[in-house]
Amino acid sequence: MTEWSDWAERELASLRAISRYREPLPFDGDGPIGRVRDSQLISFASNDYLGLASHPQVKLAALSAIERFGTGALASRLVVGTRSLHVELEAELAAWNLSERALVFSSGYSANLGALTTLGGQDVTLFSDELNHASIIDGCRLAKARTVIYRHLDLEQLQSLLRQTPGRKIVVTESVFSMDGDTAPLSALAELCVEHGALLVIDSAHAALGPKLRPIAGLEVLHVGTLSKTLGSLGGFVAGSARLIELLVNRARTFIFTTGLSPADTAAALAAVRIVQSQEGEQLRARLRSLIDMLRPGHPSAIVPVILGDDAAAVTAASQLRAAGIHVPAIRPPTVPKGTARLRVALSASHTETMVGTLQAALAQLNLVASLKHA
Structure with a gap:
């Protein structure tokens, strides 16, 4: 390897050592359900808040x-x-x-x-x-x-x-x-x-x-x-x-x-x-509001953080959710301040109540409901 490749490998190794290594995960779907590699997952990671994509x-x-x-x-x-x-x-x-x-x-x-x-x-x-x-x-x-x-x-x-x-x-x-x-x-x-x-x-x-x-x-x-x-x-x-x-x-x-x-x-x-700006838009916002209230009543936006603090804990929780059929990526520094690593749940009007219920059950299984409510 060249001097630059050696340097890059050392930098990557340092990121892996502190649970901050990242790689793109292909999500193939049209809406909240798609495939990541060989698994079908419900995504709670998209910013398509009204499902208009x-x-x-x-x-x-x-x-x-x-x-x-x-x-x-x-x-x-x-x-x-x-x-x-x-x-x-x-x-x-x-x-x-x-x-x-x-x-x-x-x-x-x-x-x-x-x-x-x-x-x-x-x-x-x-x-x-x-x-x-x-x-x-x-x-x-x-x-x-x-x-x-x-x-x-x-x-x-x-x-x-x-x-x-x-x-x-x-x-x-x-x-x-x-x-x-x-x-x-x-x-x-x-x-x-x-x-x-x-x-x-x-x-x-x-x-x-x-x-x-x-x-x-x-x-x-x-x-x-x-x-x-x-x-x-x-x-x-x-x-x-x-x-x-x-x-x-x-x-x-x-x-x-x-x-x-x-x-x-x-x-x-x-x-x-x-x-x-139409009546349909009003209906989509009302639907999104109702889904947010299922997960965290009164929360002002479609972004609901589950703050875990430790980087490795966030990576592990994201992996456990994927195993349960749910895609919520781990967010770590420098995207968020040190010590505030989290799961970032993003809701969309294209989700169903059943999908949100599945997410709630998975978070409960991982004992993360308290972190969700008090984030």
């Missing part, structure tokens, strides 16, 4: 777009990679987020990077919740702005930090935190931002059930979202004032220097966002 209208929209436009956008959006579908989707996303305009990116990750690096200039201070997603963390690292981390959901500390900091400010938060499934107090954050003239950036990737912030006088807000979770497609977006979105079109490197979103993904997301 398998919705007939969403599938048909993607197929029709391929017939009309082919499989790829063929260029970056500012060259010849924009289709009428992109324009339609951006208008729909803007309306859905009660904003003047929206811009579609190739992923939610690139949307956060694009927004934060464009707006986080040298004269700006970024205030970021300590449990924000990796895409926000990386966006803050790549921005030229100074970054200040505030304790998770600690608005008193954030208020103090904002008072002490001169100049332009950006507060960035998830609305639903991706590993704990708890929610940010968006109205209170908005009030702080108005008081201190700060831009509020909200990543709502996991907010299938909200919370949703309505327009507030004096507040400048950007909504960052994904097309790959609640909308069952692929891509991301930023919605906000026309001027800020126009600036992203001209400055966001993750928008300018990448090929446009494929016609199939764009059309699928367009069909999905229309379903989300």
Whole structure:
């Protein structure tokens, strides 16, 4: 082996030794039931919260777009990679987020990077919740702005930090935190931002059930979202004032220097966002709410953590669940803080009550019900 291969093998061995080695598991299915290698499993790992990735209208929209436009956008959006579908989707996303305009990116990750690096200039201070997603963390690292981390959901500390900091400010938060499934107090954050003239950036990737912030006088807000979770497609977006979105079109490197979103993904997301805003969307959210309440009554999101603490314990529990026909992956550092390894249960409107009952029974068999209720 070469020197680099030797080094890589030592790094991999160190990950195995502390139960942090990972590998992709092919899950072949259309919905919550699929095959992993030779086993049929019920997945409680997907972010397809409303089950729209398998919705007939969403599938048909993607197929029709391929017939009309082919499989790829063929260029970056500012060259010849924009289709009428992109324009339609951006208008729909803007309306859905009660904003003047929206811009579609190739992923939610690139949307956060694009927004934060464009707006986080040298004269700006970024205030970021300590449990924000990796895409926000990386966006803050790549921005030229100074970054200040505030304790998770600690608005008193954030208020103090904002008072002490001169100049332009950006507060960035998830609305639903991706590993704990708890929610940010968006109205209170908005009030702080108005008081201190700060831009509020909200990543709502996991907010299938909200919370949703309505327009507030004096507040400048950007909504960052994904097309790959609640909308069952692929891509991301930023919605906000026309001027800020126009600036992203001209400055966001993750928008300018990448090929446009494929016609199939764009059309699928367009069909999905229309379903989300319809009566059927209301019914899907009500169904998801009822399934969450079966597992953990009153929990605010579809993400229900089972915190075990030890990395090896989480890996063992995930393996035991697979043996019982259930797929819930172990989540370990650096995805979560050290000492908080967990199973991350993700519920979908496509699950049935019987499936959730099977999960409850399996967790009880492993004596994990208490960890579920008190996570």
